[in-house]
Amino acid sequence: xxxxxxxxxxxxxxxxxxxxxxxxxxxxxxxxxxxxxxxxxxxxxxxxxxxxxxxxxxxxxxxxxxxxxxxxxxxxxxxxxxxxxxxxxxxxxxxxxxxxxxxxxxxxxxxxxxxxxxxxxxxxxxxxxxxxxxxxxxxxxxxxxxxxxxxxxxxxxxxxxxxxxxxxxxxxxxxxxxxxxxxxxxxxxxxxxxxxxxxxxxxxxxxxxxxxxxxxxxxxxxxxxxxxxxxxxxxxxxxxxxxxxxxxxxxxxxxxxxxxxxxxxxxxxxxxxxxxxxxxxxxxxxxxxxxxxxxxxxxxxxxxxxxxxxxxxxxxxxxxxxxxxxxxxxxxxxxxxxxxxxxxxxxxxxxxxxxxxxxxxxxxxxxxxxxxxxxxxxxxxxxxxxxxxxxxxxxxxxxxxxxxxxxxxxxxxxxxxxxxxxxxxxxxxxxxxxxxxxxxxxxxxx
Amino acid sequence: xxxxxxxxxxxxxxxxxxxxxxxxxxxxxxxxxxxxxxxxxxxxxxxxxxxxxxxxxxxxxxxxxxxxxxxxxxxxxxxxxxxxxxxxxxxxxxxxxxxxxxxxxxxxxxxxxxxxxxxxxxxxxxxxxxxxxxxxxxxxxxxxxxxxxxxxxxxxxxxxxxxxxxxxxxxxxxxxxxxxxxxxxxxxxxxxxxxxxxxxxxxxxxxxxxxxxxxxxxxxxxxxxxxxxxxxxxxxxxxxxxxxxxxxxxxxxxxxxxxxxxxxxxxxxxxxxxxxxxxxxxxxxxxxxxxxxxxxxxxxxxxxxxxxxxxxxxxxxxxxxxxxxxxxxxxxxxxxxxxxxxxxxxxxxxxxxxxxxxxxxxxxxxxxxxxxxxxxxxxxxxxxxxxxxxxxxxxxxxxxxxxxxxxxxxxxxxxxxxxxxxxxxxxxxxxxxxxxxxxxxxxxxx
Numbered sequence: 001x002x003x004x005x006x007x008x009x010x011x012x013x014x015x016x017x018x019x020x021x022x023x024x025x026x027x028x029x030x031x032x033x034x035x036x037x038x039x040x041x042x043x044x045x046x047x048x049x050x051x052x053x054x055x056x057x058x059x060x061x062x063x064x065x066x067x068x069x070x071x072x073x074x075x076x077x078x079x080x081x082x083x084x085x086x087x088x089x090x091x092x093x094x095x096x097x098x099x100x101x102x103x104x105x106x107x108x109x110x111x112x113x114x115x116x117x118x119x120x121x122x123x124x125x126x127x128x129x130x131x132x133x134x135x136x137x138x139x140x141x142x143x144x145x146x147x148x149x150x151x152x153x154x155x156x157x158x159x160x161x162x163x164x165x166x167x168x169x170x171x172x173x174x175x176x177x178x179x180x181x182x183x184x185x186x187x188x189x190x191x192x193x194x195x196x197x198x199x200x201x202x203x204x205x206x207x208x209x210x211x212x213x214x215x216x217x218x219x220x221x222x223x224x225x226x227x228x229x230x231x232x233x234x235x236x237x238x239x240x241x242x243x244x245x246x247x248x249x250x251x252x253x254x255x256x257x258x259x260x261x262x263x264x265x266x267x268x269x270x271x272x273x274x275x276x277x278x279x280x281x282x283x284x285x286x287x288x289x290x291x292x293x294x295x296x297x298x299x300x301x302x303x304x305x306x307x308x309x310x311x312x313x314x315x316x317x318x319x320x321x322x323x324x325x326x327x328x329x330x331x332x333x334x335x336x337x338x339x340x341x342x343x344x345x346x347x348x349x350x351x352x353x354x355x356x357x358x359x360x361x362x363x364x365x366x367x368x369x370x371x372x373x374x375x376x377x378x379x380x381x382x383x384x385x386x387x388x389x390x391x392x393x394x395x396x397x398x399x400x401x402x403x404x405x406x407x408x409x410x411x412x413x414x415x416x417x418x419x420x421x422x423x424x425x426x427x428x429x430x431x432x433x434x435x436x437x438x439x440x441x442x443x444x445x446x
Numbered sequence: 447x448x449x450x451x452x453x454x455x456x457x458x459x460x461x462x463x464x465x466x467x468x469x470x471x472x473x474x475x476x477x478x479x480x481x482x483x484x485x486x487x488x489x490x491x492x493x494x495x496x497x498x499x500x501x502x503x504x505x506x507x508x509x510x511x512x513x514x515x516x517x518x519x520x521x522x523x524x525x526x527x528x529x530x531x532x533x534x535x536x537x538x539x540x541x542x543x544x545x546x547x548x549x550x551x552x553x554x555x556x557x558x559x560x561x562x563x564x565x566x567x568x569x570x571x572x573x574x575x576x577x578x579x580x581x582x583x584x585x586x587x588x589x590x591x592x593x594x595x596x597x598x599x600x601x602x603x604x605x606x607x608x609x610x611x612x613x614x615x616x617x618x619x620x621x622x623x624x625x626x627x628x629x630x631x632x633x634x635x636x637x638x639x640x641x642x643x644x645x646x647x648x649x650x651x652x653x654x655x656x657x658x659x660x661x662x663x664x665x666x667x668x669x670x671x672x673x674x675x676x677x678x679x680x681x682x683x684x685x686x687x688x689x690x691x692x693x694x695x696x697x698x699x700x701x702x703x704x705x706x707x708x709x710x711x712x713x714x715x716x717x718x719x720x721x722x723x724x725x726x727x728x729x730x731x732x733x734x735x736x737x738x739x740x741x742x743x744x745x746x747x748x749x750x751x752x753x754x755x756x757x758x759x760x761x762x763x764x765x766x767x768x769x770x771x772x773x774x775x776x777x778x779x780x781x782x783x784x785x786x787x788x789x790x791x792x793x794x795x796x797x798x799x800x801x802x803x804x805x806x807x808x809x810x811x812x813x814x815x816x817x818x819x820x821x822x823x824x825x826x827x828x829x830x831x832x833x834x835x836x837x838x839x840x841x842x843x844x845x846x847x848x849x850x851x852x853x854x855x856x857x858x859x860x861x862x863x864x865x866x867x868x869x870x871x872x873x874x875x876x877x878x879x880x881x882x883x884x885x886x887x888x889x890x891x892x
Binding site: 011014015016017018022023046047049052054055057059061065066072073076078109110116121122123127141142144145180214249253254255256257264266267270273274276278279280282283284286289 | 455456457458460461462463464465468469470471474492493495496498500501503504505507508509510511512513515516517518519520521522524555556558559562566567568569570573584587588590591626660686695699700701702703710712713716719720722723724725726727728729730731732735
C-alpha cells in the first residue's frame with residue numbers, strides 16, 4: 001500500500017527522469033498576480049487581439065462551421081490543411097522565403113508545438129542546444145523536458161554574436177558535446193528586444209555551413225517591425241540547414257494556436273510522425289479559420305494596424321524609461337515586437353525585488369526565467385504589447401520608484417556591509433561574466 | 447559538407463533515438479486510399495459530424511468570437527478554461543465519477559495529447575507499459591515515441607482478462623521490468639469492439655491495488671452504448687490509482703481537438719507543466735466552443751441521436767457479416783462505439799490481402815497495426831461509424847468476395863505446398879499463441 005498522506009505524492013518514485021526537472025516558468029508563476037486589475041502588468045506577452053475586426057472574424061468563423069461543418073468539425077491530416085499550408089508559403093514570402101513548398105510545411109498547435117516536435121525529433125538526453133542568452137522561456141521549457149543541455153551564446157544590440165557562436169562550437173567540439181542545433185529568435189528577440197543585423201545573418205549562415213550546424217529559426221514577430229520592411233529570414237539564405245518556425249499568434253490570434261514548421265522533406269516526414277503521435281492532427285476549425293482569414297480579410301492592413309498600436313506602446317515605454325529610470329539602469333531599444341530588456345543598476349536583483357514591485361502594483365518577468373543556468377538576476381523583461389500607453393507610463397513610474405527604493409535599501413545595506421545581500425544578488429557580476437546579456441558591455445568586437 | 451543527393455537524408459545521423467523507430471501507422475498509411483470515392487472505407491474512425499445541428503453550432507461559435515473575442519482569441523491557462531473543466535466534471539458524472547474536482551482536470555488537444563503527456567510524465571526509455579492485445583494504434587505510437595516497451599495482455603469478449611493481467615505483472619516482476627502503468631480502453635474497445643464486464647472492472651481495480659499498479663483509463667466511447675446505460679468507470683472505483691482520459695471527439699466534434707485528463711493533484715501538476723512545455727495552452731476558441739455547446743445545446747439528446755445512427759450502422763455491419771462471410775471467419779459483436787474486430791479464416795493474412803481488397807474497392811485496417819510486437823496478421827478492424835448502412839453492406843459484400851478469393855488462392859497454394867505463403871502469413875497461428883485476440887478461443891476461464 002502507498003501512503004495516502006495528502007502532502008506526499010505516492011507516485012513520487014514513479015515519474016520519468018525528465019519530470020523531476022520540470023518547474024513553473026517565471027511567466028506562468030505570475031499568472032494570478034498579473035490578472036489583478038490594480039496591477040499594471042508589463043509581464044505577459046498577450047497580443048492586442050481586441051484590435052481585430054471581431055464581428056467580421058466571428059461571422060467568418062460561424063459560416064465556416066455552418067457551411068463546412070463536415071470538414072471544419074472533422075479530423076484532418078496530421079500535416080495540416082493543404083490550403084492553409086499554401087497560404088503559409090505566401091506569408092513566408094514576405095520575409096524572402098520564396099522557394100518553400102506546402103509539402104515542406106507542417107501545421108502545429110502554435111509554434112510552441114513546432115519547437116517541441118523539432119526537439120523531440122533531434123534531441124536525446126544530454127545533447128547540447130545552443131541558444132541566445134537570454135532566450136525565450138518557452139523554448140527553455142521544451143529543452144528541459146527533452147533533458148537537453150542548453151549552452152547560451154551572448155548577444156548584443158545587433159543580436160547573436162557570430163564570433164561567440166563560433167567559439168561556443170569550438171568549445172563544444174573540444175568537450176565532445178553533441179550539438180544538435182542553434183535555437184535563435186532573429187527578429188525583435190523575446191526577451192531581449194534586439195534584432196540580428198543583416199551582416200550577421202550571413203555570418204551565422206556561413207558558420208552553420210562551416211560547422212555543419214542545424215539552425216532553428218523561431219520567428220513569431222518578424223512582420224511586426226516599426227521602422228522598416230521585414231528582414232530576410234535565415235531560411236531564405238539556406239534551405240537545408242535552417243528549420244523555420246512561424247506563428248499566427250502575433251499577426252492574427254494566439255487563441256487559435258496555429259503555428260507551423262518549414263523543414264526539408266526528410267525532416268518534415270519525421271515531424272509529421274511525431275505530431276501524429278502527439279495530437280493526431282491539429283484542430284481543423286482553427287486551421288480553416290486562419291486560411292479563410294488570409295483568403296478573405298485584409299490581413300496585411302491588420303498587421304500594419306497592430307504595428308502602429310505596438311509602436312505607440314513602445315514609444316510610451318521608452319519615453320517613460322528615459323524620463324524616469326534612475327542612473328545605472330539600461331535597456332534595449334526595440335524597433336519591433338513586444339519587449340524591452342532592462343538591466344538594473346549594479347547590485348540589484350530583479351527576482352528579489354519582485355514582491356516589492358507587485359506590492360507597488362507593477363509586474364515584470366525576472367531575467368532568470370530566460371536563462372537555463374540561473375544567471376540573469378540583474379535583468380528583467382518589460383512587455384508593452386498589452387497595456388494602453390497611459391497604463392504603461394504609470395507602470396514604468398511605479399517600477400522606477402521601486403528601483404529607487406531598492407537602491408536606497410541597497411546603499412544602506414552596503415554601508416553596514418552584511419555581505420549577504422550581495423551574494424544572493426550576484427552584485428559582483430559573476431553571472432554577467434559567463435553569459436553576456438544584450439545590454440552588457442562585455443561585447444565581443446566584430 | 448553534407449551530401450545533397452535528394453534521396454539521402456543528410457541529417458540521418460542527427461536524429462534522436464526515438465525518431466528511428468517512428469513509422470506511419472496502418473491507419474494513416476491508408477489515408478490517400480480511403481478518400482477515393484469509389485472505395486468503401488471501413489478503415490477510418492471518423493465520427494458522423496454532419497449529424498450535428500451545424501447552423502446552431504455555427505451561430506454559437508460565431509457569437510463567441512464576435513462577443514468574446516478578447517477571451518476566445520487570446521492565450522488561456524495551460525490547464526484549460528475553468529468553466530470547461532467544470533462542465534467536464536458534469537460529463538464524467540454520467541459514468542459514476544462524482545467526486546472529480548475541476549482542479550484535477552487538464553484540458554488537452556484531444557485525448558491523444560493527454561495520453562502523450564501522461565506517458566512523458568511517467569515513462570523513461572525501456573519502461574514497460576501493459577496494454578490490451580490488440581490496442582489503440584494511436585497509443586502504440588505514443589508509447590513508441592517514448593521508447594517504452596509494450597507488453598500486450600490478452601482480451602476476450604468480456605474485455606481484458608484479469609488473470610492474464612496478474613500473470614503479466616508477475617512475469618514483469620520476475621524479469622525486473624519497471625511497469626509504469628496499464629493502458630486500457632474499457633468501453634467499446636478500439637479496435638476490438640468489446641467492453642470490460644462489470645465483475646472484471648472490480649477485479650482489475652483490485653489487482654491494481656494489490657500490485658500498486660497505475661491504470662490509464664482511456665474512454666472516448668463510453669457514452670456511445672447501444673443497449674444500456676453507461677458503465678461505471680474504473681476511475682469511479684479508485685481515485686488514486688486511475689488516471690482517466692476523456693474526449694469530446696466522439697460526443698461532439700473531433701475537429702475541435704478537445705480532450706482531457708483527470709488525475710490526482712500531484713500528477714495533475716506535472717501534466718500542466720508538461721503541456722505548457724508542449725503547446726503553452728490548448729486553443730481558447732475550441733474550449734469556449736465546447737463549454738458553450740454544453741451550456742446551451744441539447745448535448746445529451748445529440749449523443750442519443752449519434753448512438754441511434756451508429757447502432758443502425760452496427761446492425762448493417764453484423765447482419766452483412768452474418769449473411770456473407772465464408773466459414774472460418776469470426777468477429778466481435780460490439781454493443782457500442784465504432785468497431786468490429788474480425789478474424790480471418792485459418793492461414794489468411796490481412797496485410798497481404800490489403801492490396802487485393804483496395805483493388806476490390808473496400809478498405810479496412812490490418813490487425814498488425816494494433817500490436818506492438820508484429821502479431822495480429824489474421825485480424826482486421828472494420829469501422830462502421832462513417833459510411834451509410836447501404837455503403838456498409840456493399841463494403842462487406844466486397845470484403846467477403848476478397849476473402850473467398852483468398853481462400854481459393856490459399857487452397858491452391860496449399861495443394862502445391864510452397865511453404866512461403868504460410869511463413870509470411872503466420873498461418874501456423876504462432877502470433878495468436880503469444881498474444882490472444884478477443885475472437886480467439888485461447889480464452890482463460892474466469
